[in-house]
Amino acid sequence: MAILSQRVFMILVICCCATFAECMTMKYKDPTQPLRIRINDLMLRMTLEEKIGQMTQIDKSAATPDVMKNYFIGELQGVY
Known part of the structure; x- marks a missing residue:
């Protein structure tokens, strides 16, 4: 049982390290990077x-949560 716990722990550590490394390479989230690099x-x-x-712009009457999520809608018309 102890060997299984150690293996699970090591897998969790590896996953955490990989996630942290990926976050560190997201240049678009780093405000110190030049704008063109971030873009x-x-x-x-x-x-x-x-x-x-x-x-894509859609009318606010068609903006259901599913539409916004599934189609990555950028802007709504008729909001103002």
């Missing part, structure tokens, strides 16, 4: 669907 990093991480969704 390029974010654009490389976004899928085509996310990019299209951010350029």
Whole structure:
């Protein structure tokens, strides 16, 4: 049982280290990076669907939580 606990602990440590390393490489979240570097990093991480969704405007009457989540909608019309 002790060997199993040690293995589980080691797996958790490895996962935590990998997650931390990934967060440290997210240049788009680092305000000390130049703007063009941050933009390029974010654009490389976004899928085509996310990019299209951010350029899409829909009317607020069609903005259900599912639509906003599933289509990555960037802006609502008629909010003002």
